[in-house]
Amino acid sequence: MKARNVALLMTAALVVYLFLLADRAFALFASGTGVGIALGIGVLLLPILGVWIVVVTWRNGLQIQRLSRRLDSEGELPDVSDLPRRPSGRVDRDAADAWFDQRRAEVQADQQNWRAWYKLAYAYDIAGDRRRARETMKKALELEAADH
Incomplete structure (x- = not known):
């Protein structure tokens, strides 16, 4: 499976989790108690932060991919395939x-x-x-x- 497909799958799972977390926040709001509303605000901050992190991460990934494609089209993409590797596959x-x-x-x-x-x-x-x-x-x- 390509790394992009894995990233899409993980992002989809995270979005479901963030949605469920937001749902719990709204359930806390519905309790009507001061503590429930305070906890609801705290819990709602987590999906908001999560969405922001996902957007920033994907934006950076797409920008880096654009640079990679540009370097590849210019024939300047780094190639380390000839470097010796350890048994783990990492470069020596x-x-x-x-x-x-x-x-x-x-x-x-x-x-x-x-x-x-x-x-x-x-x-x-x-x-x-x-x-x-x-x-x-x-x-x-x-x-x-x-x-x-």
């Missing part, structure tokens, strides 16, 4: 570090190149540093948006 740590150093040098050489930032984000990802990968991808998205 030394190989990931060497590939990362090359991508970091590309960014240092051209700080305004969104393509270099995208590749650096990918390098962080294969090195297992997801937090920095997200931050770096945000920078790539900002630079690409400013490039238009």
Whole structure:
């Protein structure tokens, strides 16, 4: 199953859960008691927050996918298929570090190149540093948006 289909399935399950949670909030409102209404407000905040997180996550995913397609059409999409792998399938740590150093040098050489930032984000990802990968991808998205 493609990752996109899994994401759609998980999002659908989350939407059902958020709907049921909102329904519980309205049931608490209907109790008419001060405590029930206060709890209802608290419970209703959860689906509102959940919807916001889902929207932001999907928006970011679609923007990253757009950059990926653009790089692919330009023949510049990062390819790590030739890097050695561990039995788990992850890229070997030394190989990931060497590939990362090359991508970091590309960014240092051209700080305004969104393509270099995208590749650096990918390098962080294969090195297992997801937090920095997200931050770096945000920078790539900002630079690409400013490039238009």
